[in-house]
Amino acid sequence: MSFHLIIGDKLHSSWSLRGALALDLAGAAYTETLIKLGQPDTRALILQHSATGKVPLLKTEHGTIADSLAIAEYLNERFPAAQLWPADIKARAQARSACAQMHSGFFALRGNLPFDLSHDQALVPMPAEAQADIERIIALWAECRAVASERGPYLFGRLSVADAFFAPVAVRLRTYRVELSAEDQAYIDAIYLWPAFKAWQQAGLEEVQG
Numbered sequence: 001m002s003f004h005l006i007i008g009d010k011l012h013s014s015w016s017l018r019g020a021l022a023l024d025l026a027g028a029a030y031t032e033t034l035i036k037l038g039q040p041d042t043r044a045l046i047l048q049h050s051a052t053g054k055v056p057l058l059k060t061e062h063g064t065i066a067d068s069l070a071i072a073e074y075l076n077e078r079f080p081a082a083q084l085w086p087a088d089i090k091a092r093a094q095a096r097s098a099c100a101q102m103h104s105g106f107f108a109l110r111g112n113l114p115f116d117l118s119h120d121q122a123l124v125p126m127p128a129e130a131q132a133d134i135e136r137i138i139a140l141w142a143e144c145r146a147v148a149s150e151r152g153p154y155l156f157g158r159l160s161v162a163d164a165f166f167a168p169v170a171v172r173l174r175t176y177r178v179e180l181s182a183e184d185q186a187y188i189d190a191i192y193l194w195p196a197f198k199a200w201q202q203a204g205l206e207e208v209q210g
Contacts, residue, residue: 003030010204014168019056021164024196109133153190
């Protein structure tokens with residue numbers, strides 16, 4: 001069983017981060033190829049691996065899996081003992097709902113607060129549509145905690161795919177210095193202490209220096 005992950009810059013590719021964190025949750029060893037985004041040859045290089053023209057991509061013995069959510073579901077099937085989703089059916093349903101909402105929405109947040117691990121400055125003024133996205137995300141996190149059947153610092157107690165999907169959001173909220181409740185700040189702190197996230201963050205910041 002071998003896995004190869006095609007990713008964009010660790011500094012800027014939030015979706016690639018989600019794929020890498022899902023692999024960490026599964027406990028799956030993998031190799032990676034990093035393709036620098038925003039370059040004249042970026043699309044051509046990605047197309048060598050998949051017709052989507054997007055990252056992340058996971059190469060497996062069953063073919064190339066495109067899209068971070070599809071990667072997470074594939075890994076969940078391959079590594080059932082890892083329990084990438086919450087064990088409780090109610091919590092699991094909410095976790096999938098939260099990830100799907102993140103996957104298909106919050107465009108104002110993404111557009112106004114670009115993912116950049118090296119950023120450290122508040123956005124003033126915060127656009128109303130971005131503030132609305134932030135408030136919905138905070139409410140969504142509360143909805144996740146409300147149905148969690150396990151205790152712990154993450155959205156459903158222990159680490160799950162939901163945390164992999166909201167880790168880039170945690171980065172945005174911290175790097176743009178968004179004021180949050182103590183509970184939500186503690187959740188972001190937990191994400192930043194996740195070893196797999198810390199390793200990705202360090203590598204991303206080294207890209208700035210390199």
